[in-house]
Amino acid sequence: MNTNKYINPYVGGILLGLFIIAAYYFSGEGLGSSGGFRDVAVTAIDAVSPEYAQSNAYTTNRVAEGVNPIHTWLVYELLGVILGAIISAAIFGRLKFNIGKAPHITSKKRLYLAVIGGILWGIGTQLGRGCTSGLVLSGMAVNSLSGYIGLATIFGSGFIFAFIFKKLWIKSKNN
């Protein structure tokens, strides 16, 4: 296997920080992700049943007559994310189908775990009003308390859960 080439993390961090500044400067929005997923979900619900979308307390503010709720800043940003990732992967030679996992886990198990993890994020982001990029990173960038609460809880609980679920990622002598 060839060595994966990645850019220097500090350089990556500075660049990312600059993009956050740009996002706030131009659009008044922080770099986010989960909001885009939500907007897609809202659009789907609206397409299936506009009446339900208007009655549901969560979606009612995001749908309106004759307006397509897909046209949000975050959705367009996520489209850009897809393109940017493809470009980078093409440059670094990582554009291929595979499954990322620790070697001692089966692919099947990894896929199940990915779905479960996704469901947790789906719920967690809607409750917490964001994910690591939108809630924490962008929140910290403007000194918002919410960002720091997110930072402490996501990473704090992450460390604890990582210890509990160690064998998902670290091959022990018995695995």
Next chain:
Amino acid sequence: MKRREIIILSLLLIGAFFTIFFPNIKSQENIIGYKELLSEINKVGRYATTDEIANAIINNDPSYILIDVRDVKQFKSYTIDGAVNITLDKIMDEEYKDYLNTESYTVVLFSNGSSKADQVWLKLRCTDYKGIRVMKGGLNEWFKTIINPQKPIDNEMTAAKEKQYLFRKQASFYFTGTQVSSGVIKTKSNNKPIVKRKKKEVSGGCG
């Protein structure tokens, strides 16, 4: 750690160091422009008449929040039913935010005349609160029109004025428990809390 990384981190530290000397970010209150404020002061809509207030109370309209901006002594000696006492110096306090910063309620300020209530209105208008009104004429007007309404003299009497006078007589009875120019004096308790009930229509006879 490589040399490039040390440079990057040092730059960050230096940059962060300089920010220590920047002034704090003040939480922005919505600064309203001077011209805009002047035009708003003169708008009629910011006033509520004593009739409107009396009507709201008699109908147990829960959407009105009445605020007496005078001092505690005056508030305790007499105030309009259901009014809350918040003075000018306390009006920006956290605990009253919910009373004021609401779109679903009509907030009406009053004082003895208009000047104190207007002062408080000005202060609130310079912040984010919208839709706050002042009872025109204050308690002085309240006494003149509701508690002790003056019957219009005959050559001023119109149908509308007569209706208004009738209403004010009923209102007077409601608030003081005494009928204007009637021999019977009934007592009633003052300062009833605003009960959240369904709105009732004002009937033509004895409310």
Next chain:
Amino acid sequence: MGPLYPDIINPELNLLIGFLIGIGFGFILEASGFTNTRKLAGIFYGYDATVIKVFFTAALTAMIGLYTLHYLGWIDITKTMPTTFWIPTLIGGVVMGLGFVIGGFCPGTSLSAAATGKVDAMAFIVGVMIGIFGFILTFGSIWEGLRKSGNLGKVDITEWIGIKEGLFIFLFTLIAVITFVIFQKWQDHWKKKLSQDDINDLGL
């Protein structure tokens, strides 16, 4: 003065800018290795410090940059302050932390990973959509009250702590640098134990 939208930039241009910024975001994520779940999970076990380096550096750069721009009058960052709902954010954070360890992704990284062919990321995204749909459909009965609770308004952490803004930024930078050093040492310690395959996969 920023933010330029909505006063100076019209909505269509704003969406285009979002798209362009997204390209940069996606590129950096992939180029830094965030499409690789082993790298992402590595921060919790110490064998890969990339996540904390990129994350904190980005936060610091943005913090210092935005505060400086605000001081220079180029942007009004009070317009961008989100509202803090501490209870649902706290609970959501714990749920997300669990999701991170089990799923190995967060939504943004999963999208860039899926875009480059990672099938597990696609499965992750399916899970996210299931979670979001489930949340929306049960919102009225389960989540509504919780999501609105703990509203503290728009709280600036430096005000909350009671410390000067710049001082907080400087101290946080200091803490971050120390954190980088610690995680770097942890990573170096691990590297001796990793197989060459692992090292290649992680790009260390």
